[in-house]
Amino acid sequence: MQLRRSDEPDRVRRYTTDNQLRRIDGKTERSIRLYLSQSPEVIDERIAELRTEWSIERFLQLNVAAVGLSTALLAVTRNRNWGFATCAGLAFFLLHATDGFDPPLPLLRQLGIRTRAEIDREIYALKVIRGDFDDVNPPAEPVARPEVERALRAVGV
Amino acid sequence: MQDHLEMDRVRRHTSARAAVEVDETTRRNIRLYATQPRSVLDERIAELERERDIEQVLETNASILALTGAVLGTAVDRRFFFLTGAVLGFLTQHATSGWCPPVPIFRALGVRTQAEIDQEKFALKALRGDFRNLKTDGERPSAARVMQAVMA
Numbered sequence: 687m688q689l690r691r692s693d694e695p696d697r698v699r700r701y702t703t704d705n706q707l708r709r710i711d712g713k714t715e716r717s718i719r720l721y722l723s724q725s726p727e728v729i730d731e732r733i734a735e736l737r738t739e740w741s742i743e744r745f746l747q748l749n750v751a752a753v754g755l756s757t758a759l760l761a762v763t764r765n766r767n768w769g770f771a772t773c774a775g776l777a778f779f780l781l782h783a784t785d786g787f788d789p790p791l792p793l794l795r796q797l798g799i800r801t802r803a804e805i806d807r808e809i810y811a812l813k814v815i816r817g818d819f820d821d822v823n824p825p826a827e828p829v830a831r832p833e834v835e836r837a838l839r840a841v842g843v
Numbered sequence: 844m845q846d847h848l849e850m851d852r853v854r855r856h857t858s859a860r861a862a863v864e865v866d867e868t869t870r871r872n873i874r875l876y877a878t879q880p881r882s883v884l885d886e887r888i889a890e891l892e893r894e895r896d897i898e899q900v901l902e903t904n905a906s907i908l909a910l911t912g913a914v915l916g917t918a919v920d921r922r923f924f925f926l927t928g929a930v931l932g933f934l935t936q937h938a939t940s941g942w943c944p945p946v947p948i949f950r951a952l953g954v955r956t957q958a959e960i961d962q963e964k965f966a967l968k969a970l971r972g973d974f975r976n977l978k979t980d981g982e983r984p985s986a987a988r989v990m991q992a993v994m995a
Contacts, residue, residue: 695892697899711990719986737851741957743898747938751931754909758924758931761916769917772927776910783902802896802957807993810965814974814989822969825878834877837970841962843869 690787697786698742698801706795713798714808721812729816736809741802742794749790750779813840852941853897853956861950868953869963877970884971891964896957900949905934968995 694700699707721729753775761768782788813819818840825833854862876887912926937943968974973992977984 715986715990718989722983722986744938747934751935754931755928758927762921762924766917766921769913772913773917776906776913780906780910783899783906806958806961811989811993819969819974823975824970824972834874837966838870838873840969841966843866843962
């Protein structure tokens with residue numbers, strides 16, 4: 687097993703190698719560079735596309751469901767010892783949910799599958815480029831309502 | 844419901860009331876932290892990066908239930924595997940459509956999706972000034988600077 691980045695809050699990035707992180711972040715930065723010179727309409731389309739991009743959690747959930755269901759079925763119909771495989775798969779998934787690592791993770795990261803937080807960074811970078819945050823400045827005084835309300839509108843809440 | 848999150852599959856299956864409450868919490872937090880000193884704001888953004896989103900909560904919940912079924916199925920009675928089967932069936936449904944039985948419960952408890960957490964995070968980053976001065980004299984900002992601003 688590879689190193690664990692103990693200071694990384696994102697539990698998937700925690701277990702991603704330096705090389706894979708460079709490639710994944712590099713892809714995001716290339717996309718930002720590409721859309722810098724595009725019209726707002728093209729950026730809108732890209733943001734819509736990013737919202738539907740499959741995050742790594744969906745792949746991992748489907749993976750553990752496939753492994754767990756097939757081995758559980760074999761344990762019920764053939765040999766109960768298949769249950770040990772079910773237990774192992776689910777124990778790893780529990781480890782993923784709490785700390786981050788899961789056996790399929792290195793492969794999925796090698797393929798460039800991103801976390802939702804990574805996809806959201808690209809979305810907000812494109813929103814910055816589109817000018818969504820142009821009117822949002824740090825409040826000059828302790829209570830500066832208009833600035834805060836503009837920030838709420840920019841993120842759409 | 845807001846159009847920008849319409850593709851968030853968990854939000855699609857969130858009751859209007861729960862969604863309003865989740866959004867109200869986000870708005871309240873942004874208004875509260877926006878006017879705090881820089882150090883408090885930094886700490887809040889770091890905290891948001893550690894916040895457990897609904898996928899993580901559901902995965903923990905599903906793996907504990909399914910693992911319990913599998914351990915009992917292997918060691919005690921194979922009928923316990925039906926618990927494992929049911930939980931993993933629902934997890935498949937969640938991965939594809941965004942809904943599974945515990946979703947309404949966790950949503951009512953205020954557990955947010957990653958996209959909702961990121962709304963608060965990026966609003967606070969904007970109010971911290973992270974996206975200021977990226978565009979110099981109306982020129983396009985460089986991709987590296989934008990990347991740096993969203994990663995920080």
